[in-house]
Amino acid sequence: MVLSHAASDSDVSVHSTFASRYVRTSLPRFKMPENSIPKEAAYQIINDELMLDGNPRLNLASFVTTWMEPECDKLIMSSINKNYVDMDEYPVTTELQNRCVNMIAHLFNAPLGETETAVGVGTVGSSEAIMLAGLAFKRKWQNKRKAEGKPFDKPNIVTGANVQVCWEKFARYFEVELKEVKLSEGYYVMDPEKAVEMVDENTICVAAILGSTLNGEFEDVKLLNDLLVIKNKETGWDTPIHVDAASGGFIAPFLYPELEWDFRLPLVKSINVSGHKYGLVYAGIGWVVWRNKEDLPEELIFHINYLGADQPTFTLNFSKGSSQVIAQYYQLIRLGHEGYRNVMENCRENMVVLREGLEKTGRFNIVSKDEGVPLVAFSLKDSSSHTEFEISDMIRRYGWIVPAYTMPPNAQHITVLRVVIREDFSRTLAERLVIDIEKVMRELDELPSRKSEANGDNLMVTVKKSDMEKQREVINGWKKFVSDRKKTNGIC
Amino acid sequence: MVLSQTTPESNEPVSSTFGSRYALTALPKYEIGESSIPKDAAYQIIKDELMLDGNPRLNLASFVTTWMEPECDKLIMDSINKNYVDMDEYPVTTELQNRCVNMIARLFNAPLGDTETAMGVGTVGSSEAIMLAGLAFKRNWQNKRKAEGKTYDKPNIVTGANVQVCWEKFARYFEVELKEIKLSEGYYVMDPEKAVEMVDENTICVAAILGSTLTGEFEDVKRLNHLLVKKNDATGWNTPIHVDAASGGFIAPFIYPELEWDFRLPLVKSINVSGHKYGLVYAGIGWVVWRTQHDLPDELIFHINYLGADQPTFTLNFSKGSSQIIAQYYQLIRLGFEGYKNVMQNCRENMLVLKEGIEKTERFNIVSKDVGVPLVAFSLKGQSFHSEFEISEMLRRFGWIVPAYTMPADAQHITVLRVVIREDFSRTLAERLVADILKVLHELDTLPSKISRKMGAEDFGNVKGKKVKREKLMEVIVGWRKFVKDRKKMNGVC
Numbered sequence: 001m002v003l004s005h006a007a008s009d010s011d012v013s014v015h016s017t018f019a020s021r022y023v024r025t026s027l028p029r030f031k032m033p034e035n036s037i038p039k040e041a042a043y044q045i046i047n048d049e050l051m052l053d054g055n056p057r058l059n060l061a062s063f064v065t066t067w068m069e070p071e072c073d074k075l076i077m078s079s080i081n082k083n084y085v086d087m088d089e090y091p092v093t094t095e096l097q098n099r100c101v102n103m104i105a106h107l108f109n110a111p112l113g114e115t116e117t118a119v120g121v122g123t124v125g126s127s128e129a130i131m132l133a134g135l136a137f138k139r140k141w142q143n144k145r146k147a148e149g150k151p152f153d154k155p156n157i158v159t160g161a162n163v164q165v166c167w168e169k170f171a172r173y174f175e176v177e178l179k180e181v182k183l184s185e186g187y188y189v190m191d192p193e194k195a196v197e198m199v200d201e202n203t204i205c206v207a208a209i210l211g212s213t214l215n216g217e218f219e220d221v222k223l224l225n226d227l228l229v230i231k232n233k234e235t236g237w238d239t240p241i242h243v244d245a246a247s248g249g250f251i252a253p254f255l256y257p258e259l260e261w262d263f264r265l266p267l268v269k270s271i272n273v274s275g276h277k278y279g280l281v282y283a284g285i286g287w288v289v290w291r292n293k294e295d296l297p298e299e300l301i302f303h304i305n306y307l308g309a310d311q312p313t314f315t316l317n318f319s320k321g322s323s324q325v326i327a328q329y330y331q332l333i334r335l336g337h338e339g340y341r342n343v344m345e346n347c348r349e350n351m352v353v354l355r356e357g358l359e360k361t362g363r364f365n366i367v368s369k370d371e372g373v374p375l376v377a378f379s380l381k382d383s384s385s386h387t388e389f390e391i392s393d394m395i396r397r398y399g400w401i402v403p404a405y406t407m408p409p410n411a412q413h414i415t416v417l418r419v420v421i422r423e424d425f426s427r428t429l430a431e432r433l434v435i436d437i438e439k440v441m442r443e444l445d446e447l448p449s450r451k452s453e454a455n456g457d458n459l460m461v462t463v464k465k466s467d468m469e470k471q472r473e474v475i476n477g478w479k480k481f482v483s484d485r486k487k488t489n490g491i492c
Numbered sequence: 493m494v495l496s497q498t499t500p501e502s503n504e505p506v507s508s509t510f511g512s513r514y515a516l517t518a519l520p521k522y523e524i525g526e527s528s529i530p531k532d533a534a535y536q537i538i539k540d541e542l543m544l545d546g547n548p549r550l551n552l553a554s555f556v557t558t559w560m561e562p563e564c565d566k567l568i569m570d571s572i573n574k575n576y577v578d579m580d581e582y583p584v585t586t587e588l589q590n591r592c593v594n595m596i597a598r599l600f601n602a603p604l605g606d607t608e609t610a611m612g613v614g615t616v617g618s619s620e621a622i623m624l625a626g627l628a629f630k631r632n633w634q635n636k637r638k639a640e641g642k643t644y645d646k647p648n649i650v651t652g653a654n655v656q657v658c659w660e661k662f663a664r665y666f667e668v669e670l671k672e673i674k675l676s677e678g679y680y681v682m683d684p685e686k687a688v689e690m691v692d693e694n695t696i697c698v699a700a701i702l703g704s705t706l707t708g709e710f711e712d713v714k715r716l717n718h719l720l721v722k723k724n725d726a727t728g729w730n731t732p733i734h735v736d737a738a739s740g741g742f743i744a745p746f747i748y749p750e751l752e753w754d755f756r757l758p759l760v761k762s763i764n765v766s767g768h769k770y771g772l773v774y775a776g777i778g779w780v781v782w783r784t785q786h787d788l789p790d791e792l793i794f795h796i797n798y799l800g801a802d803q804p805t806f807t808l809n810f811s812k813g814s815s816q817i818i819a820q821y822y823q824l825i826r827l828g829f830e831g832y833k834n835v836m837q838n839c840r841e842n843m844l845v846l847k848e849g850i851e852k853t854e855r856f857n858i859v860s861k862d863v864g865v866p867l868v869a870f871s872l873k874g875q876s877f878h879s880e881f882e883i884s885e886m887l888r889r890f891g892w893i894v895p896a897y898t899m900p901a902d903a904q905h906i907t908v909l910r911v912v913i914r915e916d917f918s919r920t921l922a923e924r925l926v927a928d929i930l931k932v933l934h935e936l937d938t939l940p941s942k943i944s945r946k947m948g949a950e951d952f953g954n955v956k957g958k959k960v961k962r963e964k965l966m967e968v969i970v971g972w973r974k975f976v977k978d979r980k981k982m983n984g985v986c
């Protein structure tokens with residue numbers, strides 16, 4: 001008698017991925033599964049879940065590059081298995097990084113001789129770059145104070161309250177006090193005069209931002225430099241400047257070459273820029289350059305005995321991929337000055353198109369300036385019945401991701417929506433976005449204020465004055481509650 | 493009269509990449525060029541230069557993964573434009589990271605309930621992971637000392653001298669003193685007794701390594717825990733342990749499950765592991781997990797107002813790619829426990845094949861142990877005219893990259909060659925490597941000592957007696973070796 005038996009697990013061949021049993025069982029979330037599964041199934045399962053992620057190209061919140069040419073994609077894929085830190089095995093990749101550092105240093109007018117090598121390094125992003133630059137300042141300042149026989153246990157750094165959160169991280173993790181210059185309504189960047197006032201003998205550096213995250217504005221580094229030079233003469237403290245050019249570093253040299261913000265100013269000792277923002281590379285690459293060797297204390301540099309060769313390194317991360325470094329070099333030689341200029345000019349024009357479209361609706365104030373990072377930050381002229389947060393929510397239904405956020409102190413009562421214009425945000429998309437925003441505004445106009453709905457008050461036939469007042473109270477109370485909940489107003 | 497004229501640059505089409513002018517002009521090296529160049533030219537130029545890089549799969553120096561399945565390559569490419577930190581836009585990717593953290597925490601026997609969320613984070617590598625773990629220990633210790641009204645300005649960390657260089661970085665950048673236990677000949681890991689002896693009231697933690705970079709050995713974490721418990725009872729200092737399981741974390745649970753080294757030991761408060769080593773993912777992913785919430789001070793965690801949602805984060809890096817996290821999740825579900833076990837067992841077997849092949853040559857001492865990370869570290873037997881560095885150089889000609897390095901203090905006179913066995917190092921390659929090593933040895937035997945020739949010490953043809961020549965040569969060799977070793981500032985191998 002032949003017994004029939006079910007085919008054992010290992011016999012099930014995957015003819016059709018979707019019919020396989022693995023798509024029926026739920027995926028492990030907390031514990032590693034006992035058995036293997038076929039690779040096609042693994043691929044399909046993950047691919048399917050990832051369909052529910054947002055579309056990177058419609059993510060208008062981010063400055064980070066979301067499109068590169070297919071030729072570059074090919075280079076990226078072929079170097080995906082190269083561990084960047086193996087400098088001895090991959091000398092060409094290391095050389096490419098060095099070339100990028102030199103090119104970027106020259107772009108920032110570093111005072112280098114004809115064949116002098118620039119001092120700088122590739123990082124995983126501006127966060128690492130800023131931490132390295134901050135460490136260099138901190139160590140230099142400590143050495144100076146030790147030599148003078150003064151206390152060196154309370155270093156501080158002066159910045160605007162509009163700094164990106166990585167400065168706060170640096171301060172907290174490396175035990176440096178962050179002295180923030182508060183903003184005010186209508187003035188959303190660091191005021192150079194107030195900044196210089198705040199400088200004291202414990203200040204390791206003043207950090208200026210070229211391309212504020214909130215509204216894309218370039219801070220006036222030249223004025224800061226001039227005022228700080230005067231103060232330094234009086235006090236003899238020699239306080240230096242760092243420019244956080246995460247966004248602006250690849251914009252200003254091409255669109256605003258006459259703007260003096262870089263090493264042309266004598267007090268600027270280091271600059272960081274994100275390769276993955278307007279450097280036009282995918283996420284995962286940043287650069288930091290120092291003015292010259294003296295600005296990077298030798299004791300921070302590690303000399304690794306690597307396979308018999310001496311390798312000087314100064315990074316926080318060790319092993320990492322090589323792809324983005326190669327991609328950055330590709331962009332620098334592929335585009336050249338001309339190409340980058342074209343891209344930035346296009347972005348700027350599309351930004352103007354979007355801005356004008358929004359202004360035409362007559363419902364918004366434009367908070368961002370024309371000069372700066374190509375983005376449009378705007379807030380409602382009348383936010384009594386609806387907020388920018390609601391617009392942000394509703395526009396998601398059309399696929400767009402447009403963030404809304406409140407300003408840092410002392411302008412917390414201002415809320416803005418922000419659209420970043422990247423290389424792949426075309427004019428057609430800009431026009432479409434305006435149309436969709438208008439649709440959203442019309443929908444909102446018809447809706448009663450969200451808070452009154454919560455009160456179960458759907459019919460507003462006869463509106464008594466006391467009812468309106470009650471609603472306003474509730475709205476204001478809710479707004480305040482929401483704003484207070486946010487511990488840090490770091491927007492990114 | 494028609495004047496012939498050259499075509500202006502902008503009109504010339506690039507019909508043949510190699511024939512185009514761009515392959516003739518030198519590429520700008522130090523400054524950005526004025527004009528753009530066609531994309532296929534840019535691609536070809538870079539690709540050509542990169543041909544001179546080493547072949548990643550023949551790089552036997554590195555623990556880091558150099559091969560993944562094509563399905564995973566597809567997933568990687570699809571997510572190359574996703575910035576991981578945009579958690580609100582890419583909630584599924586964030587969810588995948590959380591799942592990986594949970595799986596890894598449970599792999600390390602973290603004391604969690606069935607559906608309790610683990611404390612941990614994905615990082616760019618073990619360097620970042622160690623810095624985060626170290627920061628947590630430092631802050632916890634500072635808070636404790638402040639509460640006790642004691643000084644907190646001189647924190648230190650106790651490790652073996654065999655630590656990977658990222659511990660030295662952590663110590664230097666975060667201003668913590670590094671107290672290293674010196675090694676000795678034949679004992680190349682941290683001695684638990686000496687370590688516990690070194691612990692004082694300023695020690696923020698003791699760091700043990702599961703899978704020493706130098707020899708692949710697992711340190712005896714259980715013994716360390718045992719001794720430290722006793723000392724803590726005596727002193728009341730409550731010094732915790734961190735396990736740097738960069739290599740060993742994805743090996744021990746699969747082929748040495750009875751080895752107690754993880755959260756099963758009560759003093760172990762955090763563990764880091766490299767996803768890009770035996771986690772079998774390309775370079776760029778590490779993991780750190782904490783035992784419980786209390787081991788990670790809340791003041792280090794940042795709550796970002798991101799697009800209206802509260803996002804708690806604790807990392808050094810901010811924007812970074814999502815590909816490796818997705819790849820790690822792919823490996824965890826694709827292989828499962830069984831798959832990882834198979835891979836690790838294969839590596840171990842290939843390691844034995846290589847070890848036996850090298851032993852059969854009778855020219856080498858094997859320095860690595862069988863239990864540990866699958867690698868073979870070996871040094872030349874007895875006094876020899878040649879050094880391991882020369883063998884390393886000559887093997888390069890066959891395409892192999894096998895590093896040679898000296899041990900840290902106090903065993904600097906020992907030099908080893910080290911071959912790491914990764915998933916893609918097959919048995920055939922192991923046998924081929926042994927054959928090539930034999931070839932190199934034959935060649936070296938016929939060559940006079942390179943060192944004496946370099947020093948120009950003795951006139952070879954004019955030597956009076958063999959004995960005299962040999963002694964002088966040995967002097968010269970030893971002197972040269974010492975000179976070379978002294979030049980190297982730091983013995984950090986990676």
